[in-house]
Amino acid sequence: MMNLMMLSDAQQVIGRLWSEDPPQEQRRVLLLARDALDFISASGQWYPFQDFREGHGPHDSSTSLEESPARSGLLARTTQFFESLLDEPSTVDARAHIQTILDALRFISATRQGKSLEEFIQRTESNDPPMVVASFETKEQADDWLKSHPSPPVFAEVLIGNSYHDVVYDRATNFRRLPRNRHFEWYLGWLEQNDPPVASASFATRDEAETWLKNQAHPPPRTWVLIAGEFYLAVFHPNVNHRALYPISMAIRDVL
Template sequence: MTVLTILRHPQEVIGKRWREDQPPEQTRVLSLARDALCFIAATGQYYPFEDFQKGLHSAPVVQTRDDDFPELKERLSRTEAFFTQLLDDPDSAGEEKLIQVILDTLRFISATGQYEAFSQYLEHLEAEGPPHVVAAFDTMQEAQAWLDHHPAPPRFASILIGNDYHAVMYDRETNFRRLPRARSISYYLVDLEEKGAPVATASFANHEEAEAWLKAQPTPARRAWVKIGSELYLAAYHPHFNHRALYPLSLADGYRDGE
């Protein structure tokens, strides 16, 4: 498997075992394994994870107290036990390598002490917040300086420059580094629309009023629909960076099915 697909194919193992009527514990372990794979991908940790699998351990180890994140540690332990048993299950014949990737993912999170980051990511998923970002900058110059001087940038992840999504593209063999515009927010707005017609929770005459309202909230919702003039906007919040943004629903134009 290539570095970009190594975390994608194991999702098939999880999907194959997902049942609508499955016990709650199975839902918990399968969903945690799914989210662990997505966490490594969303944070662009392909290379550190690949090195971890090879025993190179290039990712920094973070020490945590035994009483830090006990519930998450217990879930990781139960999930690891579940997939360890699958390795000996005759029904898993031919899936051993994919199951091992899942186990390596769980162990990578634990070995590198990423309990807080993973916990925050799970909260973000639960809240169905805007597309995950690993960094936020005010200007392209700041973002480019960060990328140029980063010793090991994310392989592929999203960042914010102002209120615009950009992709971090990095290849360590060639030292290729780019920050192209990304369409993450457009696809996200389409998904929200498909889940239900947007209903504004507040209305404003202009952008200045809406921005002042959003800025004044101590802890905004991860997402909320508002109306500015006659147009719908999504008020989005990234708590890790205390970043607040207003995205017009019109950004979804051209990305809906059939358009």
């Protein structure tokens, strides 16, 4: 049976180590471990990761040729750091979670996902919109995709129109759903506070803005624009070639 808390429990170990005010190099190691766990979750690879841990699938953990030398070196140091923790008496209660971190690093290397992890980290560091793994124009198209998918990317997110939906899938029962979530609305509220809107372009109508966004050869993952005096976030998901405009009025703001 899949332990749904497996990755989040491992994140707790990273959080405790971070709270001890580690040196800069160790911070880089902890950030890579955090991002590796987040990548597996956001890309919907819970079941492939579980299968990997149980001895199924590829187990060549050599560094992918797609990785940059700097990232591959950091990956090796991160692996060595957590391997050393397994031998420390103080980590007895956390060893299962440390092993999860090590398995996550080895899973990414064995499945040659170094480049994808790098891209995910770049998006995270740039505070880009939440990752999606697929995009559909209609709910019917999304439902057909989910129904026919041999192994849906559980807990990943997809776009239906411009709305975010979770991929819910239980392998044991074959239960499948695509419930709407408000992840993007929370993100938009956070972004408004942490990157106050400054328009990179201004338009009289939404149609003009959509035409402009459609005609951009290589739009940034996100940029603020003004449409009839209101801020919108122009978003581009390169992995699914999806472009969208979201009004700032959608934002969910923290209530203190």
